[in-house]
Amino acid sequence: MDQNKKIIELKGISKSFDGEQILKSIDLDIHDKEFVTLLGPSGCGKTTTLRIIGGFVTPDAGDLLFLGKRINDVPPYKRKVNTVFQKYALFPHLDVFENVAFGLRLVKTPEKEIVRRVREMLALVNLSDFESRRVDLLSGGQQQRVAIARALVNQPKVLLLDEPLGALDLKLRKEMQYELKKIQQRMGITFIYVTHDQEEALTMSDTVVVMNGGLIHQIGTPQDIYNEPINAFTASFIGESNIVPGIMHRDCLVEFAGRDFVCVDGGFEKDEPVDVVVRPEDVDIVAASDEYLCGKVTSVTFKGVHYEMRVDCGGTTWRVHSTDFTPIGSLVGLRLTPEDIHIMHKSDASGVKNYGGAQP
Amino acid sequence: MIRLNAKWTSYPYIVWMLLFTILPLLLVVYFAFTDSSGAFTLDNVKQSALYIPTLVNSIYLAALATLFCLVLAYPFAFIMSRLSFSRQKMMSMLIMLPMWMNFLLRTYAWQAILEDNGVINTLLTAIGLPPATLINTSGAVVLGMVYNYIPFMILPLYSIMTKIDKSILEASSDLGAGFFATFRRVVLPLSLPGIVSGVTMVFVPAVSTFVISGMLGGSGNYLIGDLIEVQFLGNSYDLNAGSATSLLLMVVVLITMAIFSRFETEDSEEALV
Numbered sequence: 001m002d003q004n005k006k007i008i009e010l011k012g013i014s015k016s017f018d019g020e021q022i023l024k025s026i027d028l029d030i031h032d033k034e035f036v037t038l039l040g041p042s043g044c045g046k047t048t049t050l051r052i053i054g055g056f057v058t059p060d061a062g063d064l065l066f067l068g069k070r071i072n073d074v075p076p077y078k079r080k081v082n083t084v085f086q087k088y089a090l091f092p093h094l095d096v097f098e099n100v101a102f103g104l105r106l107v108k109t110p111e112k113e114i115v116r117r118v119r120e121m122l123a124l125v126n127l128s129d130f131e132s133r134r135v136d137l138l139s140g141g142q143q144q145r146v147a148i149a150r151a152l153v154n155q156p157k158v159l160l161l162d163e164p165l166g167a168l169d170l171k172l173r174k175e176m177q178y179e180l181k182k183i184q185q186r187m188g189i190t191f192i193y194v195t196h197d198q199e200e201a202l203t204m205s206d207t208v209v210v211m212n213g214g215l216i217h218q219i220g221t222p223q224d225i226y227n228e229p230i231n232a233f234t235a236s237f238i239g240e241s242n243i244v245p246g247i248m249h250r251d252c253l254v255e256f257a258g259r260d261f262v263c264v265d266g267g268f269e270k271d272e273p274v275d276v277v278v279r280p281e282d283v284d285i286v287a288a289s290d291e292y293l294c295g296k297v298t299s300v301t302f303k304g305v306h307y308e309m310r311v312d313c314g315g316t317t318w319r320v321h322s323t324d325f326t327p328i329g330s331l332v333g334l335r336l337t338p339e340d341i342h343i344m345h346k347s348d349a350s351g352v353k354n355y356g357g358a359q360p
Numbered sequence: 361m362i363r364l365n366a367k368w369t370s371y372p373y374i375v376w377m378l379l380f381t382i383l384p385l386l387l388v389v390y391f392a393f394t395d396s397s398g399a400f401t402l403d404n405v406k407q408s409a410l411y412i413p414t415l416v417n418s419i420y421l422a423a424l425a426t427l428f429c430l431v432l433a434y435p436f437a438f439i440m441s442r443l444s445f446s447r448q449k450m451m452s453m454l455i456m457l458p459m460w461m462n463f464l465l466r467t468y469a470w471q472a473i474l475e476d477n478g479v480i481n482t483l484l485t486a487i488g489l490p491p492a493t494l495i496n497t498s499g500a501v502v503l504g505m506v507y508n509y510i511p512f513m514i515l516p517l518y519s520i521m522t523k524i525d526k527s528i529l530e531a532s533s534d535l536g537a538g539f540f541a542t543f544r545r546v547v548l549p550l551s552l553p554g555i556v557s558g559v560t561m562v563f564v565p566a567v568s569t570f571v572i573s574g575m576l577g578g579s580g581n582y583l584i585g586d587l588i589e590v591q592f593l594g595n596s597y598d599l600n601a602g603s604a605t606s607l608l609l610m611v612v613v614l615i616t617m618a619i620f621s622r623f624e625t626e627d628s629e630e631a632l633v
């Protein structure tokens with residue numbers, strides 16, 4: 001990834017449909033060769049953002065820059081950007097070869113070069129033997145690969161992918177995640193990837209952009225996003241979390257669940273109400289004592305690598321992951337170290353604008 | 361599909377076909393090759409060669425009307441297929457609406473519009489322009505054909521175009537195709553089956569019409585359909601000659617349909633929409 005070269009910039013992009021604001025002044029920089037994922041629940045505006053970059057939706061306000069030049073009014077067919085559509089959108093009247101060759105034929109590429117480049121792409125997506133197949137007889141995964149080859153053969157600077165693996169089964173999806181990442185690195189181009197699957201986002205991306213309700217909540221590396229969620233929404237959307245209300249008495253001292261805890265966060269108002277986020281795997285189960293938050297185990301589920309437990313502490317249920325088995329009904333203590341406690345501003349839009357993890 | 365189901369479900373259809381299509385067809389063939397006493401003869405068929413100029417004129421006017429229908433209906437059907445669902449329904453209604461009125465009545469209406477002292481000429485003289493000869497021209501015949509048969513062009517085109525998903529047009533644009541390239545490389549090949557059925561559905565009735573040419577074309581635009589009508593019902597009644605002429609027309613229609621259906625099957629092997 002080239003950290004200094006911005007390839008696409010969104011500046012204050014807004015969009016409304018039928019009087020409802022879908023994107024609320026989005027700012028986003030995307031760098032050369034970066035794998036960026038737009039992550040958020042369904043309906044949060046990911047596809048709309050992608051379609052604005054592709055040129056299929058015109059923003060109501062704001063600027064879209066490509067290598068520093070404003071391209072708001074450039075039609076899709078003149079943008080050096082290609083899209084892998086959510087439902088593939090292959091041409092049903094053309095075979096696999098001609099689907100991939102479509103873009104090359106439009107710019108009058110010599111036949112020899114078309115054959116060479118199409119074959120190269122089909123080899124890249126493991127479809128070399130499918131050249132003359134009809135596309136409607138291919139499986140979902142194969143159609144997906146044709147769509148990717150058809151876009152990549154034009155050597156775009158940026159590839160847009162809208163939930164490209166959504167229709168595939170789990171095993172194929174995992175395989176394709178790996179393949180896509182490999183292709184992106186091999187070809188050295190920018191990928192802007194849309195998904196609502198947090199695991200997919202964390203696995204593949206250089207940068208994750210967390211969106212909700214038409215706003216960007218956080219931009220950061222997968223590690224940043226996971227370890228330092230900026231607000232309760234990000235924390236709850238990415239991985240599992242315990243989110244409890246608390247009061248920040250002063251820097252590094254927070255009160256929740258009826259106790260004072262030392263934490264590592266600061267910069268809040270005195271006695272500001274906050275959300276406290278604790279990851280289930282960060283909680284240590286210890287013998288019950290006055291030193292710790294204590295509660296009764298109400299359920300234990302085996303999850304393969306760990307046990308997932310629910311511990312009832314005075315009416316609040318804590319989710320805890322542990323590799324050790326603790327029987328239901330046991331009285332246990334929950335040990336939280338200062339690093340395990342993440343303090344968030346109450347989740348309104350005000351905390352959203354100063355993205356937490358700095359962009360890489 | 362029908363073949364997969366129980367065979368007997370197709371029996372009523374077969375009986376219907378036998379009674380109302382195959383039998384009359386056989387009768388036409390029989391009369392075409394016999395004289396009034398019932399003896400075999402080739403005279404009728406040989407004689408019908410006389411009508412080839414009339415036939416050519418019919419084909420020419422019908423082809424012209426088909427072309428106009430296609431040119432008008434194509435963009436119309438495409439735009440219609442891009443409208444919202446409720447608007448599409450409204451448009452289909454509007455297209456069907458005139459078809460609820462009797463074919464003859466509609467053509468009478470055109471007569472009233474085009475006549476020498478009809479609606480158009482009254483308007484022309486009212487604004488001080490010289491009147492134009494509109495009725496009894498081949499132009500009027502073509503107009504009548506276009507007007508009456510254009511729904512048969514729009515509907516198959518429209519129904520095939522609704523199957524072209526918006527995302528396919530976007531993909532074309534995304535890959536670098538402008539308006540014309542998208543039309544030529546995507547919309548046109550995908551709508552070809554619709555063009556074929558539209559053209560067939562307009563050309564076949566247009567080439568055999570007699571009402572339109574009779575009412576709007578005058579004596580100068582005598583078409584093969586008029587000829588057959590006269591031979592069967594008119595003053596030059598001759599069942600055998602009429603059958604021979606019908607046979608000639610049928611051959612033309614069958615050839616046309618064979619040509620077009622070939623188009624369609626060839627294409628649908630590559631492009632099943």
Ligand SMILES: Nc1ncnc2c1ncn2[C@@H]1O[C@H](COP(=O)(O)OP(=O)(O)O)[C@@H](O)[C@H]1O
Pocket residue numbers: 017018022040041042043044045046047048049
């Ligand atoms: N063309 C459109 N017309 C009207 N509403 C739209 C249109 N496109 C998207 N929307 C609405 O915008 C919202 C966000 O949609 P979208 O960007 O597709 O979300 P996501 O991809 O994150 O699920 C949805 O509520 C959707 O109904």
Ligand SMILES: [Mg+2]
Pocket residue numbers: 046047048
């Ligand atoms: Mg979407």
